[in-house]
Amino acid sequence: MHGRALVVGGGIAGLVAARGLLRAGWEVEVRERRSSPPDIGGALGLWRGSMAALDRLGLGERVRERAERPDRGVIATPSGRTLVSAGSQRADVHLVPRSSLLAVLVEGLPEGLVRWDTPVTDADVRDPGAFDVVVGADGIHSLVRSTALPGAVAPRPLGTVAYRGTVPGRVGTATETWGRGMLFGVTPMDDRTTNWFASLRTELLRGREDRDRVDLLRELYGGWHTPVTCVLDALPGTGVDRRELYDLPALASYVHDRHVLIGDAAHAMAPNLGRGACESIIDAAALADALGAESTVEGALARYDRRRRGPTRRVVRASRAVNRVSTAVRLDGPRNLLARALGHLV
Structure with a gap:
């Protein structure tokens, strides 16, 4: 037809x-x-x-x-403890701008x-x-x-807010870090750029609505493990997109x-x-x-x-x-079990 x-x-x-x-x-x-x-x-x-x-x-x-094909995909805790790790061939994912x-x-x-x-x-x-x-x-x-x-x-509404952007530099591993009420992801973008995203429960932003976005993210995620802090250090001077999730x-x-x-x-x-x-x-x-x-x-x-x-x-x-579950404020144990289950499914 x-x-x-x-x-x-x-x-x-x-x-x-x-x-x-x-x-x-x-x-x-x-x-x-x-x-x-x-x-x-x-x-x-x-x-x-x-x-x-x-x-x-x-x-x-x-x-x-x-x-880009990341060499590995990792879900971790803010301290850097790995919950899931899988090679890119298992994940079979292409990351494209x-x-x-x-x-x-x-x-x-x-x-x-x-x-x-x-x-x-x-x-x-x-x-x-x-x-x-x-x-x-x-x-x-x-x-x-x-x-x-x-x-x-x-x-x-999903009750979460997302921030995202890019910073100079290349990473080979895709990481997603799950903390209490918030997460932070870092993935390859191209040979010169790293893609990042953050998500957190809306209630964690109460009283902080007017804060500079870079300062806010560095306050909220400061002290997390190296993949996150490297992005935070590179944020000044870059654009940060913000949107509520639905x-x-x-x-x-x-x-x-x-x-x-x-x-x-x-x-x-x-x-x-x-x-x-x-x-x-x-x-x-x-x-x-x-x-x-x-x-x-x-x-x-x-x-x-x-x-x-x-x-x-x-x-x-x-x-x-x-x-x-990934942005849950409580129930770390069940949340981490879900992360491992997701890794096996991928």
Whole structure:
């Protein structure tokens, strides 16, 4: 089946969907309210399923060329005691800068296919005109979800705040350190840069809301083991992003009429399992496969919904659970047992 698709959102999910639909013979238009590919920085972990989806689109090798493979992945306590350690071949993860992945996804697209600086309105979503399918790839605050899906739910707070950024220098090992009420992660970014992220319970920030971000992080995480303190020492003069974390309650369906949700618009999740970008890529590829194989839009969207809703709902639940436990204020023993269990699962 061939047709015309409007993709709302020019991030990872939307661009992968556009490339997949083009390969399936569809006409595609992407509308993105930003003036260029959205890049909030940082390194993304791409696991086996997402790399396989990129391979089917002919993009896998180009992404691998830009990716880092950590020599080990470690979960530790603030004193440096190792709870989990696994080699990169076991983990089978590629770490790629978000900007590099977006550049690969944009490169080679037909001129004008992505309409940057073009917001979509409620009216555009309700009456998409000549388009056979409207793909909501517009993130956690999706206009397509709130406009087109009956009973659509709003994002819910996770009770945690995240900070992230990059510092000069290279690391070979990916570490995540779990302390009481907070964690700190350090991963390779590229041969010149280290990616870092921190997350902590919202209540730990009471009375500190106006503090300088670098000073706050150095106060909160000072005294932790070497991978953390090396990043803290390099923070002055670098940018620090801050955002409250949310996920999305389960939807009854990702589809309504000719509207379909992918990525964070369908199943925004806590970042703790590093699966958000992966699931977005797999969604987009699965949707393109379905629309290329089925004889009707209705059948294709139903096939996509059956294939993706169950697995992504499970990842959302698991990510929320790990977010709670990894930043728990009490119960160090059960939390550390969970860390070891995660290591075995990986």
